[in-house]
Amino acid sequence: MVGAITKSKEHYDENMITTCQTKKRVAPGLLNFAASIVALLFASQVTAAVINVRSYGAAPDDSIDDSGAIQRAIDAAPDGSTIYFPKGSYLLCHIMISNRRGLTLSGDGPALSILKHHGSYSNIFLAMNSTDIVVTKLGFDNNGVEAFGGFIFYNAKRITITKNHFFDSNKQPVQYRDRYAWVFARGRVPNEDIIISDNLIEDLQLEIDFALRVRIEGNTIVRPVATAGIGIFTLDDYSFAQDYTIQRNTIVDPVVGGGGIVMHLDPPSSSYSTMKSFRIIDNRIVYTRNIGGHHASAIRIGTGDRTQASEGNVFDDIVIQNNVVYKDPGSAYDFRHSVIFGNSSTTANFTFDNTNVSNNLIYYNNTVGRRIVDIRQQGVNYIERNNATYSVSDDVMPPAVPTALTSYVSEPYVHLMWNPSIDNRAVDRYRIYRNGANYGYSSVPSFVDRNVQPGFEYTYTVAAVDLNGNESIRSRPLAVTTSGSAATEEPSVAGPTLTASPTTVAAGRSLVAAWKGLSSASTVWVGLYAPDTGNRSYIRRIPVSCYFGTQQPAGSCTFFIPSSLTPDSYELRLIDAAYTSLATSNRFTVTPPIR
Numbered sequence: 001m002v003g004a005i006t007k008s009k010e011h012y013d014e015n016m017i018t019t020c021q022t023k024k025r026v027a028p029g030l031l032n033f034a035a036s037i038v039a040l041l042f043a044s045q046v047t048a049a050v051i052n053v054r055s056y057g058a059a060p061d062d063s064i065d066d067s068g069a070i071q072r073a074i075d076a077a078p079d080g081s082t083i084y085f086p087k088g089s090y091l092l093c094h095i096m097i098s099n100r101r102g103l104t105l106s107g108d109g110p111a112l113s114i115l116k117h118h119g120s121y122s123n124i125f126l127a128m129n130s131t132d133i134v135v136t137k138l139g140f141d142n143n144g145v146e147a148f149g150g151f152i153f154y155n156a157k158r159i160t161i162t163k164n165h166f167f168d169s170n171k172q173p174v175q176y177r178d179r180y181a182w183v184f185a186r187g188r189v190p191n192e193d194i195i196i197s198d199n200l201i202e203d204l205q206l207e208i209d210f211a212l213r214v215r216i217e218g219n220t221i222v223r224p225v226a227t228a229g230i231g232i233f234t235l236d237d238y239s240f241a242q243d244y245t246i247q248r249n250t251i252v253d254p255v256v257g258g259g260g261i262v263m264h265l266d267p268p269s270s271s272y273s274t275m276k277s278f279r280i281i282d283n284r285i286v287y288t289r290n291i292g293g294h295h296a297s298a299i300r301i302g303t304g305d306r307t308q309a310s311e312g313n314v315f316d317d318i319v320i321q322n323n324v325v326y327k328d329p330g331s332a333y334d335f336r337h338s339v340i341f342g343n344s345s346t347t348a349n350f351t352f353d354n355t356n357v358s359n360n361l362i363y364y365n366n367t368v369g370r371r372i373v374d375i376r377q378q379g380v381n382y383i384e385r386n387n388a389t390y391s392v393s394d395d396v397m398p399p400a401v402p403t404a405l406t407s408y409v410s411e412p413y414v415h416l417m418w419n420p421s422i423d424n425r426a427v428d429r430y431r432i433y434r435n436g437a438n439y440g441y442s443s444v445p446s447f448v449d450r451n452v453q454p455g456f457e458y459t460y461t462v463a464a465v466d467l468n469g470n471e472s473i474r475s476r477p478l479a480v481t482t483s484g485s486a487a488t489e490e491p492s493v494a495g496p497t498l499t500a501s502p503t504t505v506a507a508g509r510s511l512v513a514a515w516k517g518l519s520s521a522s523t524v525w526v527g528l529y530a531p532d533t534g535n536r537s538y539i540r541r542i543p544v545s546c547y548f549g550t551q552q553p554a555g556s557c558t559f560f561i562p563s564s565l566t567p568d569s570y571e572l573r574l575i576d577a578a579y580t581s582l583a584t585s586n587r588f589t590v591t592p593p594i595r
C-alpha cells in the first residue's frame with residue numbers, strides 16, 4: 001500500500017519485564033515508589049555530592065551484573081548529585097530514576113565509561129516523573145535489546161543529554177521493530193524542555209513524543225532500524241508536540257519505514273492531535289554508497305497512511321529549510337516517494353498550514369523523476385521555493401561533525417577524545433585545532449597534546465576529513481585548563497624531544513636526528529615534513545632504530561635529505577604508528593643540492 005507506515009507497537013509494558021541476569025528485583029510499582037520517596041526524603045538531608053558507583057559495589061570489566069550497585073548509588077544520591085561512572089564497562093539493565101530531581105549521570109567520556117545492557121529487561125534506564133537530569137560523557141550499549149530499549153523517559157522536565165555515544169554491540173535486523181537510543185514516551189503529562197545535543201547514535205533511533213520545547217542539535221544518527229532516525233509521533237488521540245528545533249544533525253542511511261526525520265500521526269487513524277512550531281533546519285541526510293533498497297523519504301511529515309480517515313488534527317507552523325540531502329552516486333538506494341514528503345489527503349483530513357519548505361539542497365542523480373518536494377493538502381500560507389537539485393559524480397559530502405569532544409586529563413598532557421565521525425565513504429583523518437590554529441592530525445578519534453604548559457587554558461576543536469579532502473564543520477570547542485601555575489621559567493619537558501642538526505643542510509646530504517624521553521615501545525618513526533602539514537604527509541621517514549637494532553629511549557640517526565627536495569624550511573617529527581606526533585624538532589633550512 002502506497003504510503004502506509006505504521007510503527008511497531010513496542011512501548012513500555014511491565015508484563016514484558018523479567019529480571020536482570022544475576023539479581024532478584026522488585027518490579028516497579030508501589031514498593032519502588034515508596035522506596036524512592038524514602039530515598040528522596042533521605043536525600044534532601046544530605047549535601048549534594050559526587051557519587052562514585054564503584055563505592056556502591058559496581059565493578060567494571062567483569063562479567064557480574066552491576067544493576068543493584070548502580071541502583072543503590074542513585075537511590076542514595078542527594079538531589080543535585082553527580083553519579084560518576086569511572087572508566088570501564090558496566091553491566092546493567094532497568095535502572096529506575098523515579099520522582100527524582102537534579103541528578104547528573106557522567107563518566108570519563110563515551111569511549112571510556114560504557115553502560116552495557118545485560119539481562120532481559122527491555123531497557124537500560126527508565127526515568128519516571130523526574131526533572132533536571134543531565135546525562136553526559138557516557139557510552140551506552142543496547143546489546144541486542146530486540147524492541148524499544150535504550151534510555152526511556154516519561155513525564156520528564158528539563159533533561160539535557162549531551163556528549164554521549166549510543167550503540168549496539170549486538171545489532172538486530174533492520175525494518176523489523178523500533179529500537180531506541182533515547183526515547184521520550186507519552187505518559188500522563190507532556191515532556192518539557194528537552195535538549196539532546198552533540199551525541200552519536202548508531203544502529204538505533206531517537207524519538208521524542210508528546211513534548212514541549214525540544215532542541216535536537218548537532219547529533220549524528222547512523223542506520224536507524226525501523227521507522228525514523230529522529231521521530232516525533234502522536235501515540236493515539238489528543239496528543240501534541242510543540243516548539244521543536246531540529247537543527248545541524250546528520251542522519252546517515254535512514255532506509256527505514258518513515259525516513260530521516262519524521263513527524264507522524266501514530267497510528268494513522270489517530271485524531272485531535274496537534275503538531276505545531278517545528279524548525280527543521282540545517283540538517284544533513286546522507287545515503288552512503290553502500291546502501292540499497294528503497295522506501296523512506298529524507299524528511300516526512302503527516303500521516304503514514306493517507307487512506308485512513310482522521311479528524312481534528314493540526315499541522316501548523318512547520319519550517320523545513322536549508323537541509324542537505326546527499327545520495328552518494330554509488331548508492332543503489334532510491335526514494336519511493338518524494339525526498340521531502342508531506343503526506344495527507346481529503347480522507348486523512350488535515351492540511352499543512354503556515355508551512356515553509358525552502359532552500360533545501362538535494363544532491364541526487366534523479367534518473368526516475370522522483371519529486372523533490374511533495375506536500376499534499378497545502379494549507380493556509382504555504383510557501384515552497386528554492387529547493388535545488390544537483391547531480392553528483394564525485395564525493396562532495398564532508399563527514400559529519402565530530403561529536404562529544406572531551407578531555408581526559410593525564411598530567412602533564414591533555415588527552416582529547418571524541419566520537420568517531422561518519423562519512424558517506426570514509427573518514428581519512430581528524431584535524432585538531434588549538435586556539436583556532438591548525439595544530440595536527442590524528443587517524444583515530446583521540447589526540448594527545450604533549451606540548452602544554454601548566455596553568456594555561458587551551459581551546460580545542462576537531463574536524464573530520466574524508467579521502468577526498470572534504471573537511472567537516474568543526475566540533476564544539478572544548479576549553480582545557482592545565483593544572484598548576486603558569487611557569488615563570490623554562491618549563492621542564494616531560495615528553496620526548498627531537499632535535500635536527502645542523503640547522504642548514506643541502507638537499508642530497510644528511511643531518512642528525514636526535515631524540516630523548518621516548519617511553520613507549522610502540523613503533524616510532526622519524527619523519528621529514530614541511531611545516532603545518534598533517535602527520536600522514538611525511539616526505540620521508542625512518543624508524544628510530546635507524547633500520548637496525550631496537551628502539552631506544554634516547555638515540556640518534558643519520559637522516560638523509562632527498563636531493564629532489566625543494567629548498568625551503570622543514571622539520572622532523574617523531575610519529576607513532578597511529579600518526580600521532582610525539583615531538584617536533586627545530587626547523588632547519590634545506591638549501592639547493594651541491595653539484
Ligand SMILES: [Ca+2]
Nearest residue numbers: 059060064066
Ligand atoms: Ca560488573
Ligand SMILES: [Ca+2]
Nearest residue numbers: 397423424466
Ligand atoms: Ca565524503
